[in-house]
Amino acid sequence: MTEPRPPEGEGPAPAATSVVIAFRLNGRRVETLAPVRLTAAELLRDQLGLTGTKVSCGIQVCGACTVLVDGAPASSCCLLAVDLDGTEVVTVEGLAQGRELHPVQEAFAAANALQCGYCTPGFVMMTVALLAADPRPDRAAVREWLDGNLCRCTGYAPIETAVILAAERTAP
Amino acid sequence: MTGQPEAAPVPDPARPPRRDAWDKVTGRARYASDAAMANMAHAAVVRADRAHACIVAINADEARRAPGVIGVITADDLGDLGRRFGHIVCDHPILAEDKVRYYGEPVAAVVAETPHEAADAAERVWVDYEDLEALTTAADALASETLIHEESYAGPERGFLGVKPKADTDNAAHRAELGWGDVDAALAAAEAVVETSAAFPLVYGYAMETYNALADWQPGGLHVVSTAQHPLMVRKELARIFSLPLAAVRVEVPYIGGGYGSKSYTKLEPLAAAASWATGRPVRVDTDVEGAMHTTRADGAHVTVRTGFDSEGRITARAIDIVFDTGAYADNSPLVLTKSVNRCFGPYRVPNLRVRGTAVYTNTTPASSYRGFGAPQGALAGEMNMDMAADRLGIDPTELRRRNLLEPGGTVISGKRGLDADLTADLDAVAAELDRHAGRGHEPGVRRGRAVAVTASDAGASPISTAQVRMHADGSVTLLTSSTEMGQGSRTALAQIVARQMGVAAAAVAVGQSDTLYTPFEWTTGASRTTTVVGLAVKAACEDLWRKLRAMAAESAGIDPDEATSGGGSIQVAGADLAPAAVIREWFGADAGEAVGIGVVRGHGETALLPPFWEIGAVGVEVAVDETTGEVTVEHLVTVGDVGHAIEPDLVKGQDLGAATQGLGIALWEEMVYEGEQLTNPNLIEYRVPRFTDMPRRITSVLAERGDGAGPYGAKGAGEGALNPVPAAVAAAVGRAVGVWPTELPLTPARVWALLRSAAETEAAGLAKPPTAAGGAAPSTVRGPAAE
Amino acid sequence: MGVLPELGLVRSDDLGRVLASVDAEHVPYAGGTELVPAMGLGLRRPAAVVDLKRVEALGRIAVDADAGAVEIGAAVTHRRIAEHPGVRRHLPVLARAAGRVGNARVRSTGTIGGNLCFAEPRSDLACVLIALQATSEVRSGRGARTLAVDELVIGAFETSLSADEILVSVTVPFEPAGMSYWKLQSYERPTLGVAVVVTEDRWEITVGAAVERPVRTVLAAGDSAGLDDFAAGLDIGADLCGPAEYKRSVLREHLRTVLETAP
The missing domain is CATH 3.30.465.10 (Uridine Diphospho-n-acetylenolpyruvylglucosamine Reductase; domain 3)
Known part of the structure; x- marks a missing residue:
């Protein structure tokens, strides 16, 4: 192996263990000093008090911690908080408009698509993302998209009903 | 084609949705995992990295000096606190003392200002061990001279529901027996004797909110917020450990993120409380999934069933042996075993019976309650045995069951409540639905099989429940109960009962969370008891409230209390019809005050006979097996919710589908796998639970409402019933599809492939006829290990 | 997964600086979907991650x-x-x-x-x-x-x-004609993945997931014996998805279906 040559430009960038980040959270601006080891879920729940986002499997398999980052669903348990810098983040708390529930929230309530409720925020956020990309998904598409979200209570069928219902109510 | 699941509840705007729906869809629902207290510290748990070893020394000096650390607690730091817990056998140390008994057992707790600091310091706790022989299976533990527990923990004061710690010290945690008649003679005289053995896996409940507890100890009192299903049981253990009066221990349980029995009894609460006591700070203890899998699982089991039949296919005798793998501590397994013994032989006429059960300590995660409570373990062998017998006798498996099912009112176990269900009607409904949609035609590379299964469980737990209803000056009502809401919808159903009894809208009924400081005594939230047993307490509280209202109205009118009557949602006094709210305002002389009703259930009246109800499971499945990959698809799932009366039909169907889905998980996927001393799949990538795309292609949910329960309006419990027979039904259906009876669950693709291969070898050797192409309920010859 | 360990971050939109920062302790990082869980499970413990997303x-x-x-x-x-x-x-x-x-x-x-x-x-x-x-x-x-x-x-x-x-x-x-990919995925991750390219005279086969790293071979079309040898010779591992003979059997069956019985 050859001796490393100095790179173009400057030398190694310094590693920081905390970074000031700024992002929009449910429409408001947040600026905070985030330790690099802090996950987005920890930032939202423990530091910003938004406990609607739930953490369960911890390895992005169950989907309970789903939030939208720049419109795309992400597992906040495995996302470094510093990666929220400069993004637009929506959590389950950001869906309702005042007293009006988001149509997806309404559909989950109407279809009894929840029992213990621990997976519900994640399913709701994933459904919002699905309908944004595909306003009229068929049942197969719903199953495929939500296959990465676990629910231990319902057996999934009522959730499928809720998603179809939400699509019917919101599709153009 | 993927049909629309029939069970999917169609939203009905006329019915109010669950009362927790708004909370839960907005993320506002508060769970223990969301609870915080001012000045709260965080504990990280140091866990054993071996299964069975003496603790030689624990060196926590470096951890104690680490940034943010408030204290490190080991068993030596517990002072005069009670060292162990366990409501039946007091065998479970808060922190391992002298030795560890399973991989993952808590050895020390590091308390620090933040979770990060606690976790960092926990890596600096060094434990020296001296290894002992690790016994990770029940068979090994029974065969070994090495003791997992050196003492029996038997004492005069302990014992729970008649279940007492055994006196001898061996690796059996508990033994239970049941029987009558002369089994040996009946088997000897039987026309046919059919034997089945089956292994039930070690299952992790995976409630999505993992176990957690927050405790705040102060001189003379303790406040705990936790995921406990049974707050009053936890209060009792904590009061004993801390030598506090019951009233000084407050256990608060907000919404629970899934229970299924896995959060029954005491888990992390003593550890959090001891850490708070040791540091003088409120302390949170959280677990991740791995920590949860190291906290509690369900009992694994090996069950052998031998059944004798006469020439007409009537059962003459059953002999059943149950061996539970109970793990390192007894927890509730002695009771689970006792129930398994009661439940394993089926709701059949069994003139001669012998059941022997042993729960065995092993060096694995402690086992305890899980949905079904011993019933699925027994039913797996017991119901598959009926299918194997049907083949042997040349009788349709549904018909064979019909010939043996107990009639309504029949005696399952002498001295217990008679069977409060029409099982033949339930089974016929299952069979009819299964047949109606039976897969037809031949798909190359796919084999199909169908099966039914039936169970009856002595459910409802102990009939001890209290409820308080407070009617306010405007006629609205607050219901207080310590029954916990973990998704089953109890707040919705109980509010419905109050609304019906008091003649008010459900929207005018508030239901509080369980908090032992305020809410009245409740035995447990489990055993599918809430609607039936708590419902009766709520109903009684409403009746008491009416009595109070009549007395108040009479007093206001200056007449004898007996002269006031009530009915139609109002009080009648001297020809006048008074609204309850008006009675309250009149009595207090102001637009203020309230009337309080108390309801009590104990072993009398409707619940004098145990069990409070028999919980029925009647299901059918059709499966498709891919011949190449061994993958099993559930084509059709039929459940019958025999609930007497469905107070909230959608919620009952939701319970049935949820329970059945967990049964499918056990049947097809779920298993904690130990390799040597260590759990090899402590995460949700490798511990696979049912997923969205696993949903049965067709779901039929039938409600049987015959008003035959002891609960309000003839209701009986649901919640476990639809799980109990599912593993057995799936195993039998797969057996029919592939032509070999399975002997162990879960039926993973690789295991089913092995069964297919074994069937092919058998066919090639000309030992058995291939099963009928469509499988189905028609008799087919399926090779079984004991079908000689 | 527990909490993440102490961790540093290097972030730059300049490839040169990024390259100058990467070493055994400062590891490249983008989505984090593999690295973050691995750190949470204690399987990886770098001093810092070097963020590539801004380049x-x-x-x-x-x-x-x-x-x-x-x-x-x-x-x-x-x-x-x-x-x-x-x-x-x-x-x-x-x-x-x-x-x-x-x-x-x-x-x-x-x-x-x-x-x-x-x-x-x-x-x-x-x-x-x-x-x-x-x-x-x-x-x-x-x-x-x-x-x-x-x-x-x-x-x-x-x-x-x-x-x-x-x-x-x-x-x-660009993808050649006659290519397909099939996987057996009963668990969170695939048990077996098989890519084939079928031409008039060649069978190109690549097998993944069941082996430590994907293995590619090229056979003459119709060489069933070669197919047998290839499947038999693969170093397939056993895991929670099943024993090696299971995966080998599924592989062989699949290859038979897509290659030998193809029209």
Whole structure:
């Protein structure tokens, strides 16, 4: 192996263990000093008090911690908080408009698509993302998209009903 | 084609949705995992990295000096606190003392200002061990001279529901027996004797909110917020450990993120409380999934069933042996075993019976309650045995069951409540639905099989429940109960009962969370008891409230209390019809005050006979097996919710589908796998639970409402019933599809492939006829290990 | 997963600075879908992560019609690969495979580079890319080199990258006619992945997931004995998905179906 040559430009960038980040959270601006080891879920729940986002499997398999980052669903348990810098983040708390529930929230309530409720925020956020990309998904598409979200209570069928219902109510 | 699941509840705007729906869809629902207290510290748990070893020394000096650390607690730091817990056998140390008994057992707790600091310091706790022989299976533990527990923990004061710690010290945690008649003679005289053995896996409940507890100890009192299903049981253990009066221990349980029995009894609460006591700070203890899998699982089991039949296919005798793998501590397994013994032989006429059960300590995660409570373990062998017998006798498996099912009112176990269900009607409904949609035609590379299964469980737990209803000056009502809401919808159903009894809208009924400081005594939230047993307490509280209202109205009118009557949602006094709210305002002389009703259930009246109800499971499945990959698809799932009366039909169907889905998980996927001393799949990538795309292609949910329960309006419990027979039904259906009876669950693709291969070898050797192409309920010859 | 360990971050939009920062303790990082859980489970413990997401060059997809290839930057997410019109047109099998990696969240954050460099054996992309005979461009402060993906992914969780090298991009020749990819996925990750390219006279077969790293072979069309030998000779491992003979049997059956019984 050859001796490393100095790179173009400057030398190694310094590693920081905390970074000031700024992002929009449910429409408001947040600026905070985030330790690099802090996950987005920890930032939202423990530091910003938004406990609607739930953490369960911890390895992005169950989907309970789903939030939208720049419109795309992400597992906040495995996302470094510093990666929220400069993004637009929506959590389950950001869906309702005042007293009006988001149509997806309404559909989950109407279809009894929840029992213990621990997976519900994640399913709701994933459904919002699905309908944004595909306003009229068929049942197969719903199953495929939500296959990465676990629910231990319902057996999934009522959730499928809720998603179809939400699509019917919101599709153009 | 993927049909629309029939069970999917169609939203009905006329019915109010669950009362927790708004909370839960907005993320506002508060769970223990969301609870915080001012000045709260965080504990990280140091866990054993071996299964069975003496603790030689624990060196926590470096951890104690680490940034943010408030204290490190080991068993030596517990002072005069009670060292162990366990409501039946007091065998479970808060922190391992002298030795560890399973991989993952808590050895020390590091308390620090933040979770990060606690976790960092926990890596600096060094434990020296001296290894002992690790016994990770029940068979090994029974065969070994090495003791997992050196003492029996038997004492005069302990014992729970008649279940007492055994006196001898061996690796059996508990033994239970049941029987009558002369089994040996009946088997000897039987026309046919059919034997089945089956292994039930070690299952992790995976409630999505993992176990957690927050405790705040102060001189003379303790406040705990936790995921406990049974707050009053936890209060009792904590009061004993801390030598506090019951009233000084407050256990608060907000919404629970899934229970299924896995959060029954005491888990992390003593550890959090001891850490708070040791540091003088409120302390949170959280677990991740791995920590949860190291906290509690369900009992694994090996069950052998031998059944004798006469020439007409009537059962003459059953002999059943149950061996539970109970793990390192007894927890509730002695009771689970006792129930398994009661439940394993089926709701059949069994003139001669012998059941022997042993729960065995092993060096694995402690086992305890899980949905079904011993019933699925027994039913797996017991119901598959009926299918194997049907083949042997040349009788349709549904018909064979019909010939043996107990009639309504029949005696399952002498001295217990008679069977409060029409099982033949339930089974016929299952069979009819299964047949109606039976897969037809031949798909190359796919084999199909169908099966039914039936169970009856002595459910409802102990009939001890209290409820308080407070009617306010405007006629609205607050219901207080310590029954916990973990998704089953109890707040919705109980509010419905109050609304019906008091003649008010459900929207005018508030239901509080369980908090032992305020809410009245409740035995447990489990055993599918809430609607039936708590419902009766709520109903009684409403009746008491009416009595109070009549007395108040009479007093206001200056007449004898007996002269006031009530009915139609109002009080009648001297020809006048008074609204309850008006009675309250009149009595207090102001637009203020309230009337309080108390309801009590104990072993009398409707619940004098145990069990409070028999919980029925009647299901059918059709499966498709891919011949190449061994993958099993559930084509059709039929459940019958025999609930007497469905107070909230959608919620009952939701319970049935949820329970059945967990049964499918056990049947097809779920298993904690130990390799040597260590759990090899402590995460949700490798511990696979049912997923969205696993949903049965067709779901039929039938409600049987015959008003035959002891609960309000003839209701009986649901919640476990639809799980109990599912593993057995799936195993039998797969057996029919592939032509070999399975002997162990879960039926993973690789295991089913092995069964297919074994069937092919058998066919090639000309030992058995291939099963009928469509499988189905028609008799087919399926090779079984004991079908000689 | 517990909490993450103490961790540093290096972030720059300049590739040179990024390259100067990467070493054994300062590891490349993009979506974090593999690295973050691995750190949480205590399997990886770097001093710092070097964020590649802000380097524009690593986030590009470029279709080169003249060369007949698509160049995909290492920090491109699975979702972008699955949705990119050029990839869908010229590499439909890869687009479909990327569209089925993990779940929708993993696809939104996880990257092709992370997937390859983590070298998780139960991965679809490595198998498909090796089947497509893709090449990778690797750079360090010392310079650049190009190597086949087949030479990049060399074992289970093992690549041929030096500690100071990062994967910059993958160049994938347009998909040949007759290509397909099939996987057996009963668990969270695939049990077996099989890519085949069938031409008039050749069977190109690449097997992934069941083996430590994807294995590619080329047989003469119709060489059933060769197929048997190939399947029998693979070093297939046992795991929670099943024993080796199970996976081998499914593989052999699948190959029989797609190759020998093909019309």
